[in-house]
Amino acid sequence: MEHRALRLPRxxxxxxxxxxxVTTACTGGTVQGRPGASGLRDPYFPKAGNGGYQVxxxxxxxxxxxxxxxxxxxxxxxxRAEQGLSSFNLDLSGLHVEGVDVDGEGARFNRTGNELxxxxxxxxxxxxVFRTEVVYSGRPKALTDADGSREGWITGEAGAVxxxxxxxxxxxxxxxxxxxxxxxxxxxIRVPRGYEAVSNGELRSRTEGADGRTRFAxxxxxxxxxxxxxxxxxxxxxxxxxxxxxxxVYNAVSPEEAAASERTLARLPEMVEWGGxxxxxxxxxxxxxxxxPAGTLAYALETQTKPVxxxxxxxxxLVLHELAHQWFGNSVSPKSWKDMWLNEGFATxxxxxxxxxxxxxxxxxxxxxxxxxxxxxxxxxxxGWDAFPPADPPxxxxxxxxPVYQRGAxxxxxIRQEVGDExxxxxxxxxxxxxRHGNASTADFTAYAEERTGHDLKKVWDVWLYxxxxxx
Numbered sequence: 001m002e003h004r005a006l007r008l009p010r011x012x013x014x015x016x017x018x019x020x021x022v023t024t025a026c027t028g029g030t031v032q033g034r035p036g037a038s039g040l041r042d043p044y045f046p047k048a049g050n051g052g053y054q055v056x057x058x059x060x061x062x063x064x065x066x067x068x069x070x071x072x073x074x075x076x077x078x079x080r081a082e083q084g085l086s087s088f089n090l091d092l093s094g095l096h097v098e099g100v101d102v103d104g105e106g107a108r109f110n111r112t113g114n115e116l117x118x119x120x121x122x123x124x125x126x127x128x129v130f131r132t133e134v135v136y137s138g139r140p141k142a143l144t145d146a147d148g149s150r151e152g153w154i155t156g157e158a159g160a161v162x163x164x165x166x167x168x169x170x171x172x173x174x175x176x177x178x179x180x181x182x183x184x185x186x187x188x189i190r191v192p193r194g195y196e197a198v199s200n201g202e203l204r205s206r207t208e209g210a211d212g213r214t215r216f217a218x219x220x221x222x223x224x225x226x227x228x229x230x231x232x233x234x235x236x237x238x239x240x241x242x243x244x245x246x247x248x249v250y251n252a253v254s255p256e257e258a259a260a261s262e263r264t265l266a267r268l269p270e271m272v273e274w275g276g277x278x279x280x281x282x283x284x285x286x287x288x289x290x291x292x293p294a295g296t297l298a299y300a301l302e303t304q305t306k307p308v309x310x311x312x313x314x315x316x317x318l319v320l321h322e323l324a325h326q327w328f329g330n331s332v333s334p335k336s337w338k339d340m341w342l343n344e345g346f347a348t349x350x351x352x353x354x355x356x357x358x359x360x361x362x363x364x365x366x367x368x369x370x371x372x373x374x375x376x377x378x379x380x381x382x383x384g385w386d387a388f389p390p391a392d393p394p395x396x397x398x399x400x401x402x403p404v405y406q407r408g409a410x411x412x413x414x415i416r417q418e419v420g421d422e423x424x425x426x427x428x429x430x431x432x433x434x435x436r437h438g439n440a441s442t443a444d445f446t447a448y449a450e451e452r453t454g455h456d457l458k459k460v461w462d463v464w465l466y467x468x469x470x471x472x
Contacts, residue, residue: 033084033123049178146397159234182223260312283331324350341390345408
């Protein structure tokens with residue numbers, strides 16, 4: 001199948017030949033730049049991300065047909081150089097790169113593992129905003145994480161889903177795939193007529209083409225970490241609406257999961273309003289959900305504005321958890337994967353607060369149940385919440401383990417015990433507001449908590465956040 005729209009329109013034929021032969025020579029005078037780093041030395045994923053630049057915007061133009069599983073893509077990446085660059089890297093797993101240009105000029109490139117190294121015709125000066133265009137295609141492959149779960153581009157009988165925590169987004173588009181580099185996104189997806197294509201943010205347009213394909217254009221103006229980007233293709237049932245405060249809601253549900261999802265998803269607008277009261281204004285212009293065919297994934301994921309669920313989310317606490325991530329994890333994102341408890345501890349604590357406000361166990365009762373091993377109150381009480389300190393998981397296979405979730409939430413309850421409700425909830429709302437659409441580390445949080453509440457919380461940090469022994 002020919003995909004004329006996904007070629008390199010701005011390059012002359014000789015330049016394309018030079019790109020594909022990888023023979024373009026660097027031009028200009030004395031080299032002023034140096035190579036950007038091929039990884040950011042994350043404590044658990046040292047090769048994730050790249051140094052020397054920060055991305056401002058991704059424009060992804062994708063064409064996918066579930067019948068053959070081939071993805072054709074063009075990524076236009078607008079970035080600012082943080083140093084003089086003689087070369088820089090993008091993370092990309094698998095797929096065939098057909099051509100690369102930088103600011104309209106052919107660039108040399110090579111592949112080593114999951115690194116795409118780009119050598120522009122001229123050095124990129126420090127401070128300059130530059131555009132890199134990558135044209136690529138192939139059948140994306142899923143990745144297996146250290147904990148055995150699958151991520152990346154996951155195919156099913158009637159479609160596919162792109163999920164990226166922690167590094168799976170590199171299976172379907174090139175980029176700076178580390179949460180410390182957030183950017184705005186425009187994602188356009190072409191699919192055969194009869195399929196829906198869902199992504200983050202607002203659906204700007206849906207266009208039926210004469211070629212039997214439908215083009216969906218999605219726009220995400222707020223910064224997003226690449227692991228939160230998604231592209232979902234399938235015969236989904238779409239419903240739309242608004243919350244009482246005017247936030248647009250877009251749900252896409254696999255038809256066989258629609259009946260079982262209806263009751264829980266009906267509470268989503270209420271949950272958005274409740275979260276606004278507890279945590280401050282909802283940080284994005286849209287909310288929603290994507291319910292995948294059962295068995296597509298083994299987990300739910302808080303993809304920005306539209307979390308994905310592995311079948312009908314029968315438990316409302318799961319929907320509340322993923323929604324809470326829009327504040328904690330998505331708007332306020334971790335600086336490194338070692339800060340994962342700031343995502344999961346807050347989202348788990350949000351579940352406790354929802355229960356507390358809706359006739360269920362209070363946050364203190366959840367806390368006490370975990371200490372006592374009482375699974376009647378909290379089913380996670382026997383899940384090993386005390387295996388390690390939440391701020392220091394032993395390895396990458398542990399960043400989604402119980403201590404990061406449950407003990408992370410217990411840290412927050414201990415702060416609440418120490419400072420009282422008024423100061424605690426001011427802290428939670430202030431944290432979300434003051435770090436809105438940014439990144440933060442554990443050290444940032446502990447310093448902020450003490451400054452905001454005026455309390456010395458060293459014992460909380462030493463025992464609950466960093467202590468290796470089981471807290472009592």
